[in-house]
């Protein structure tokens with residue numbers, strides 16, 4: 001067994017990537033033993049074998065997959081005898097929608113609130129110049145101009161989560177009675193803001209908070225610590 005997950009590394013060995021958390025949880029769900037390889041922004045050479053520049057990258061017995069959604073699909077198809085991540089093809093379609101919803105509707109609202117914190121307190125100091133330049137190019141303005149931690153912005157982020165909140169009032173998990181990949185998608189974002197933001201983005205009386213706490217306890221508390229690298233999954 002030679003399974004390696006290349007994931008983003010921040011200060012104090014924290015793993016500040018929503019996408020890498022999705023994959024961590026998916027690997028634990030499948031019960032696969034995995035070695036975590038930290039990658040800083042300035043260490044693209046470590047993942048050059050994948051032919052692209054983003055993490056997560058999974059290397060599984062010689063097969064190399066990048067992009068968290070592609071990795072989830074790969075794990076589901078390569079390990080059909082292990083617990084399913086999707087619960088069937090209609091579940092896969094629902095999880096695909098969840099993936100797109102979080103990426104396109106939630107992340108743009110979230111990133112305006114947390115980008116400065118990521119820059120100031122989360123990523124390695126050596127990565128700051130690259131991070132600033134790449135994000136300022138992507139968002140078309142200075143970091144300080146882009147970031148906004150106002151109540152209005154936080155309120156807009158919370159309001160965008162309303163579909164998940166409504167679902168969690170009916171069922172314990174987004175996928176229903178048990179957590180599946182649909183849960184890991186939004187969980188990755190919640191863990192990311194928990195690790196990175198100096199603001200409370202998900203209030204303690206929010207049903208999403210209660211779900212998040214339960215998610216932290218999964219797989220013997222795999223994600224329950226401070227987001228620093230933690231050993232191998234079983």
Ligand SMILES: N[C@@H](CCC(=O)N[C@@H](CS)C(=O)NCC(=O)O)C(=O)O
Pocket residue numbers: 008016017018019020041053054055056066067068069134
């Ligand atoms: N769609 C990709 C997004 C991956 C992604 O954006 N990863 C970020 C870390 S959160 C990254 O590797 N950034 C490196 C860079 O910006 O140079 C996925 O789902 O895996």
